[in-house]
Amino acid sequence: MSSTPETRPNGPQVVIIGAGIVGCSLADELTARGWTDVTVLEQGPLPAPGGSTSHAPGLVFQTSPSRTLTALARYTVEKFASLRADGIPCFNQVGGLELATTQERLTDLHRKAGYAAAWGIRGEVVSPARCKELWPLIDESVVLGGFHTPDDGLARALLAARAQLERASGRGALFLDRHTVTGIEKENGRVTAVVTDQGVFPADHVVSAAGFWGPVIGRMAGVDVPLQPLAHQYARTRPLADLQDHEAEATRPILRFQDRDLYFREHTDRIGIGSYAHRPLPVDPFAILPYDEARARNMDMPSSFPFTTEDWAPSWDDCRRLIPALRETEVEEGFNGVFSFTPDGMPVLGETRQLRGFWLAEAVWVTHSAGVAKAVAEWMVDGRPSLDLHECDLTRFEDAQRSPSFVRERGSQQFVEVYDVLHPLQPMEQPRPLRVSPFYARQQQLGARFLEGGGWERPHWYEANAPLVDAMDPLPERDAWSARYWSPIAAAEAKATREKVALYDMTPLRRLEVTGPGALDFLSRMTTNNLRKKPGAVTYTLLLDETGGVRSDLTVARLAPDRFQVGANSPADLDWLTRHAPEGVQIRDITSGTCCIGVWGPLARDLVQPLTRDDFSHEGFGYFRAKQTHLGHVPVTAMRLSYVGELGWELYTTADLGLRLWDTLWEAGSDLGVVAAGRSAFNSLRLEKGYRAWGVDMTDEHNPYEAGIGFAVRTDKEFLGRAALEDAPVTRRLTPLLLDEPAAVVLGKEPVYVDGAPAGYVTSASYGYTLGRCVAYAWLPAGLTTGTGVHIEYFGEKVPATVAEEPLFDPKMTRIRR
Structure with missing residues (x-):
């Protein structure tokens, strides 16, 4: 009886395509972890096969705005410094x-x-x-x-490649040059072999580390590789x-x-x-x-x-x-x-959804090569990397961002901007607009100032609201950097949301539909909170990995016994759920075919209730509940949720009816002083309430208790990652800070000093217009108590801040639950 890949003494059969710095580093990292049945195929001659590694100048600057890239570079320096x-x-x-x-x-x-x-x-x-x-x-x-x-x-790239080649060879890896890959064999959705001009190589896993030839290898596997x-x-x-x-x-x-x-x-x-x-x-x-x-x-x-x-x-x-x-x-x-460039300048890493067992380790420069190899090896051997890689995950690109034209245009722009001073909110200029909500025409009429994310045009504020600024107290003057991609209009929109009612375009938020007779059991097993509630219930819950790390946070609405609408964060959530879904459970991304308007503010009920026969009172439509109803002529799924800390609803309908929904709400709210509000106000309001943003405030490197979302974990049920939480350490916490000076502002990723030494870093930050202070969330040691003074370094200046108790605004939730 033949052994399975998991039980083979040398691990599964792995074929790596490409013996440049990434392929050699990966062979070294895999064999060091006991996977020694590794074959590395290279079309050119070794040790200098002719790819980017063979001519790379070898500069390694570790510091990047990306914490992930910096960590990958740091490991590369540490490893290469130990090699001869x-x-x-x-x-x-x-x-x-x-x-x-x-x-x-x-x-x-x-x-x-x-x-x-x-x-x-x-x-x-x-x-x-x-x-x-x-x-x-x-x-x-x-x-x-x-x-x-x-x-x-x-980095002496060719020497580093050879040193790792020799170490991997000593553990059993086989390196074959002059082998040109001509095909990828597959069966039942899994990779089975690599075909070359010198023969066929069976494989349980295949890794494309082919550099700028990555798209060529990807096409053989039926996988698009967004690399230019x-x-x-x-x-x-x-x-x-x-x-x-x-x-x-x-x-x-x-x-x-x-x-x-x-x-x-x-x-x-x-x-x-x-x-x-x-x-x-x-x-x-x-x-x-x-x-x-x-x-x-x-x-x-x-x-x-x-x-x-x-x-x-x-x-x-x-x-x-x-x-x-x-x-x-x-x-x-x-x-x-x-060299290789991607639309966002980051590597492309991970196992492909289209072909199981086929991995990408592409668009990786020498600077990050050993770090990437370590992370991918951990991913393959242990099931997850020890470092958060969501910025590099190959699933991060939307379908609209995968066309050859898009990849070429934005890859070329990445080249142009490689040394530019870029603002964290600065969008790419072309190709835009690409994805627009059904409300786009109305937003343009209101003078929306759009930024871009995930291909979507996202209003950040509306010039139509400029007159509202005149009625406000003057805001502190901003420095030139924080004033970019910002307007005092955002403060007026936040004020209008707190005092009256505002419409927010929430269409870019990802929506998944999960259906089938096993849908409830499946979602219950995959997430941390109790989903076994009657139809009409909405639940905030978490996706964890096996180590208890927060892969994502979800909002799950049970619309029927076997039908759920899941508010998710990224394409990676769809990939994760699809990988684990049993037969009979269907998962479908419905984002592009639907749209959403957030109606929030103390007058939200006054706006919505006259449009429907259904009861939208607090007693008739409680918080975290959903109803399928009509507003005027428009069928909607209404969910009583609030990401801004005010009374209101998320209203979903199909894309073809979106414009009618907007116009219906706008007309109904005209006597109430309704405004359209953008993401700049939205971010300020959500931070005043302490609502987390996955991928910014927390990732799979953090457990729920560190991230302050342990309330979404029910330990009296079974779910993926539960066992790891039993001994989950809490040595750090996502900590709310209020800057001491009313005029001080930070933007995120700044270091935080405790007792004069760096102790953590800011994740999200925004001026809290209701509070009159900038709010910042930061990862800091768990022992800090409310009232502790810290300093945030902003452009070389130490800005004083104080640890605050959350939520900073409306701690008793009276504004939402009325």
Whole structure:
């Protein structure tokens, strides 16, 4: 009797496609965990097969606005620093230095220093004189300051790949070069083998780590890989007299001149220069040549395209202005190297829904390679990564964001913006509008200011409400950064919601329909709260993983004995539920075919009740209840919920009737002073009530008790993750903070200091217009008590704040339950 993959002594059969830095790192991480039946297939020659790894300049800057990317980079540094090949270290920890030549960039470097402190990376903003000490060749007179990170440095990517290849081989992994993948075999929705020009390789798991060839491999598997390869210029100078005495490969920090989209590194007596300043140069992954054909056409490797001198000329002038010594030399050699970009600039990781056992580890740069490999190996072996990867999860893209045109356009824009100073609310410019609610025309008429998320146009405020600002007390003046993508109109809309009634477009919130005779048992098993209630009940509940981490929070409405509407967060929720659904339970995403308006405020009942014969009184329509009714001519599913802390309902109907619903509510509310309100006011109101946002305030790295949502857990029932909660530690808590100064504002991701030392970081923040203070939620040590003073670092300034007791607004819930 043959053993199953789970019982084989060497683990399941794994085939990794691609022996670049990601494939080699993953083979090392898998074999270290006991999965040693690993075969790595590479179409080019080893050890330099010709992909992005073979030409990568190796710069590793760890600090990022993304906590996840920073953690992935930190592990890469730690691992590569421990590796040697041929006696040569695989990481040269020369440090990093980012220069500011504009005031905007210098301000941004202070913000980046805050990220570093929040995520545990050593770094400091330094003076121009210190920049000159670190890099004597620069013209100090053009520099306003810099950000120095001593633990960053240069990864020797090919050496690191070879060191891990040798370790993995020593544990039993097999590396085969000159094997071109020609097909992926599958059966009953699972991958079974990889077909190459040299034979067939059976597999329980296949990982595509093919880099910019990822879309080619994905097509063989019937999987779309949202990745756009682009060429990026890199040049080396002739020897410089100032570097003649250098014997080491590099001694100075890796250097970024982001105001001109440039970076620099030493190559002994030469300088290597990379540029993102040129026009995007997208490359068709299906047209990239195989290794031998590329060589036959005088290309060093498939990923190395001819240098386009016309794109280089402006950057060369900028280089010589920053480093005068370059005026005495010329570029000796250059190439346009191909790298992978995604629509949001993040990697694409995880097991595909279309084909079980087929994994992606794509769009990964050397900077994050070992960290990604560790996370994916944990995911495969243990069932989950130890690090929150929702920003990288391949399910994150909506169907509307997967077209080749979308991927090409936004991937190219990511290239353009790679060194830009980007605001956290700044939307991509094109292609827009892509997804609009049925109310879009009315929103435009009201002067909506739209931002974008998940492809949706989302109103953040409405210019039509500008006159309401005149009737308010003046707001504290905002700094230039927090004033971007903000308007005092948001305060007026929040005030109108608290005092009268407002309409909120909630259409982008994901809606799933779960049906079938086993739907109740299934949802009860998958979630933490009690769903065994009569039809008409609505329940806030959680999706946990096996370790008790919060995968998502859901609002589940039981509309009929075997039919549920589930308010979810992301495509990952649909994927998770679908993976676990038994036969007979159907799960369908109904978001695009439906729409939703939130009607909230003390006059919400006055607006809605005259439109229906059903009883919308508190006694007739209680909180967390649902009714299927009509408002005017429109059939709706009404749920008495409130994410803003006021009386009201979420009103759902089909997309074709959405505009009629809006007009019906607008006309009925005209005498009540109804306003349309945007997400800026919405975010302020929800933080005053302490309502969490999954993916921002909490992820699967946190358990419900740490996140302050333990009230949604019923331990008297069985559910996925329950056993892990019995011993779940609470060493940290999602903690509400009120900034002490009325004019102070933070935006999120800032470090929080307790007793002068970094102790956590802000997740969500917004000015609380009802409270007259900025509200911030932060992950901090569990022992902090109400009234404890802390400091939040905002652009280098320490802003005082105080631990508060939640909810900050209407703690007795009298406004919602009336």
